[in-house]
Amino acid sequence: MSRSGDSTTSSRWLEAYCERTAGLKALRTTAALADVSGDGYGCFVAADDNTETAAGGRMRVYRGTTANDIWLPDSPTALIAFYTDRVEPRIPAIAVACGSVLYIYKNNKPFFKFSVPSLPITTKETASWQAFLQDGPAKGDESTLVEALSAVQYNLLSTIGQEVISEPSKIDTVLKSRGITEITKETFYCESPIACMTTLKKSTNDRYDVCCPVLATESGNIFILDPVNFSVLYQANVNRIKSTPFLIAGLGIFNVQYRMMIACREKHVSLLRKDWLEGKTVIQTMNAISDLIITPDDGLIVIGTIDKILHCYTKKGHKLWAIKMAHLVTCLCLIPIRHLSITLTAVGLKNGTIQIYHGRKCVDQTSVPGSPSVIRFGQLGQEENALITVTTEGTVIFRILKRTAEFQLNTTENLPLYQSKPLPLPKRSALFLEQSMREQQTALDMHQSFQQDLIKFRLDAARELIKTEFAGSNTANLKEKIKISAQVLGMGPKFEVIFNLDNMEESKPIYGLKMVLHVNPKYYQCSSNLISIPLIPPGSSHKVKVYVEDKMVDPENNLNIPSVVRVFIIRETTSEPVLAALINMPPMEATLADPGKA
């Protein structure tokens, strides 16, 4: 029974019931816990597609461990439970959205039916129909009509438009059967299916208060309904930009202040507040959202995305933290444990693990057989702290939190990462602003000039390398293993230059070498320009002493004379010097007339 991932302590959950053959394909949005009969006995209600017949759906009510099915006329997309009134006994309404119709049940019996108000068709579609119908009924060009309609977003098309698009060959029968000759409100209207639903407390925050159902349609409309007569109390749009809502969560009180978070298929979350006619994008995610919840006490938004990341945002959409999970997050659920006065978050992972988070710290872990598709927490039967999981394979699992269960909550560690006190950043100076403005405006130019400089620098480096490699000015010849070093002694005008030739060969002596000194005869004069080098035994060196005299043409060196002596070691048989060296002669101390040695 103990399936806890934490092996050191036994599970905090009691396995109350597990039905592997339930075959319940409940979605994230189609499950709820409710005191269905008003006798204080919590029931688990879930809706799914009817698998026995092709069309339709079913609503399953678990009273304890016994299930009862109610057939629905269509596939359900969302299910909510809420109190419509304060009449005793308090029996909640269960509302199931099928297409654009909301079926409301009370105590397992049909109670009310609400249809989402139809909307006028878009101007784009009107234009295409007008073009088609102007030549008289059903005489226009069908292919151009289909083409024009295809350009319009499918979920914004009128019901007729959708029919035409899905079966272009039956366009005649579609139009004839309705006798369509002109565009009227009665025949051309948009009917958008309900995508998701939530509830909003009407006037108090009491747990048992009357709630308003909130519907979000595929076309991006939000309807807040009156719980008594199911008329539309408030209507708004999800967002200015194209938005297809699929998850909605609300917080607050309809009559006072409320906020709703709507997750859209376009990878953004819109915020809608009281008196707003249109929602605003507050969160944009890199990947598709798999589930969304709002924590009741601080209004934080927790989102799972399909890239296995669990995100947390403030109510304004500032990112607080993100955790990389080991597996895909399939569903989320709030776990309010009243006797411990804490609200935890259950995170269902694809591999069947359910992790329980307090803030961003994982405080418990349990697992279910299969990938969880929906998790609910609340009163089941007499038990207040029950965790209900339905897996994609259709297994239904009921678990009960042990009365003695405690969660090691380290409050300081769990504080949201969001900076309550700002970072000690320096004040933005005018210069900083100017610079950042410039960076923003001329980002391309800056980048290009940087790249140019970088390439130039690399080119220079390469050139230098080649130069040293092939200029033949090596002071050491690796092939011949000979090295030359020079020493300039004296203050001028007569310098003594001592060359030291090393034979670095281990066994071979060097012979037949000559040394050539090359100077500009205008400025310098050498005691000898060609010196024969005797045999140098391996491992030893030979010293050559040469006097170089500065002719004192320009003592101040105003003419920028290159004061160099070039030395070449040559072998008579080859034209290429064995070794070449450049000796920079020191400037002569003009005041010093004494040509003595240092």
Added chain:
Amino acid sequence: MVFVLVTIETRLYRHECYACFWFTANVPEFGTMGIFQKLVQFLGVRKREVNVLVVGLNNSGKSTVVNRFKNQDERVTEIVPTVGFAVERFQNQNLAFTAFDMSGHGRYRDLWEHYYKDCNGIIFVIDSSDRLRLVVVKEELDLLLQHPDICNRRLPILFFANKMDCKEALSSVKIAAALGLDKIMDKPWHISASNALTGEGLQEGVEWMTQQIRDIILAKGS
């Protein structure tokens, strides 16, 4: 023989009223009891007071069971969920019952744990139709059996598999198996299916309990 029935339930109700009530009511109850006992001693009648604890989850039928032990004319016709706690005193043949029906949430368990020490027997009432909470019953029973004031004592435990009349009710054999009663080696135990509404099965159980307690007392006395 005087029976003191202390009924304890783990109640998870919306409206809860806790211990404060208990202490104010407790003093006069035991005060009169003391006088009664003194009177008994004065008259030289050998009477012994026996405490029996009635435990079980909320809604299992403890109050209804206790109500069945009352005289016909003292019975209440309708049992309402116990809010806070209630004290029941009644005379049945020559047995005097005092029943304390109290609400006990997890956090206040320390409060009713004190009764373990002084009780001579336990009546554990189970709603046999509540299959969902059978694991909770097992958890509570295990906690009770592990308690230091209980684990090392030869305490008779009587289980009532109550609500046997319900359609979904599990048999007493199945309940015994689910709770692992066969593993209780050091204590005498007995399970009887009951219907507290009609009184069916209750008498049999109480007779077993009386016999057990008598045996223990006699064994101690000799």
